[in-house]
Amino acid sequence: QVTLKESGPGILQPSQTLSLTCTFSGFSLSTYGMGVGWIRQPSGKGLEWLANIWWDDDKYYNPSLKNRLTISKDTSNNQAFLKITNVDTADTATYYCARIILGYFDFWGPGTMVTVSS
Amino acid sequence: QIMLTQQAESLWISPGERVSITCRASQSLLYTDGKHYLSWYQQRPGQTTKALIYHASVRTDGVPTRFIGSGSGTEFTLSIEHVQPEDFAIYYCLQTLKSPLTFGSGTKLEIK
Numbered sequence: 001q002v003t004l005k006e007s008g009p010g011i012l013q014p015s016q017t018l019s020l021t022c023t024f025s026g027f028s029l030s031t032y033g034m035g036v037g038w039i040r041q042p043s044g045k046g047l048e049w050l051a052n053i054w055w056d057d058d059k060y061y062n063p064s065l066k067n068r069l070t071i072s073k074d075t076s077n078n079q080a081f082l083k084i085t086n087v088d089t090a091d092t093a094t095y096y097c098a099r100i101i102l103g104y105f106d107f108w109g110p111g112t113m114v115t116v117s118s
Numbered sequence: 119q120i121m122l123t124q125q126a127e128s129l130w131i132s133p134g135e136r137v138s139i140t141c142r143a144s145q146s147l148l149y150t151d152g153k154h155y156l157s158w159y160q161q162r163p164g165q166t167t168k169a170l171i172y173h174a175s176v177r178t179d180g181v182p183t184r185f186i187g188s189g190s191g192t193e194f195t196l197s198i199e200h201v202q203p204e205d206f207a208i209y210y211c212l213q214t215l216k217s218p219l220t221f222g223s224g225t226k227l228e229i230k
Contacts, residue, residue, distance in 0.1 A: 037219075047159075047210055049219040062218045096167065103214045104157035104172035111166075 002026035004036075004109035006097050011115045018084040018114060022097030026107075029075050031055055035100040036080040038071065040093040041111075048093075052100060053080055087116045120144050120213050124222035130230040136199045139225045141211035143192040147174070148215075155215035158187055158196045161224075162207040170209075171196060201227070 004024040027034060038050040051071040052060045061069045070083040094113050098105035121144040131137045147154045154174035161167050169178045171187035174194055184199040198205055206229055211222040
């Protein structure tokens with residue numbers, strides 16, 4: 001049974017770095033073809049893809065966030081991470097992690113809400 | 119980047135009816151393996167986002183057969199036959215052919 005769960009700080013101030021953790025079970029990120037992605041959704045708005053990391057440590061980022069994103073993984077502890085530097089109010093959103101396989105996100109976490117406010 | 123357009127922001131239908139949600143891509147989503155990298159997702163309040171369809175027309179495990187994905191090239195459709203009360207939700211398409219991955223803007227299915 002595949003499950004994913006996101007965790008984050010809940011609230012942080014502008015210019016800080018947002019650190020998110022995705023803890024998953026039911027699969028290994030060392031398995032060929034497996035990946036985890038991060039997606040976010042401001043309240044009442046649509047979905048925005050942020051980044052993917054693959055079993056071979058290949059990484060892809062959304063260029064709209066320029067160089068603010070860093071994705072990483074800890075295979076032995078079944079976790080994936082996302083850091084977003086220099087946050088502002090536009091980064092307020094629910095952040096999701098999801099497994100990616102066969103070219104789609106087959107399982108999603110419930111999401112973690114992040115508010116950027118001074 | 120590849121743009122996905124879901125023209126309808128909302129669709130109002132009655133339970134039991136059939137509905138089609140369209141998603142248009144700014145370029146073909148066909149890869150050299152013969153598959154289209156277009157998937158569909160359902161969002162319901164209080165529930166995790168659910169994958170319905172991948173490769174344009176393949177239902178994911180456990181998805182009812184009333185959900186049908188079709189289309190090719192740049193035009194794709196998610197059809198729901200005999201809409202059930204639990205199908206009133208927001209539906210998104212996603213392309214994974216090229217990075218950056220992009221979602222459609224979403225279509226909300228509402229009760230008439």
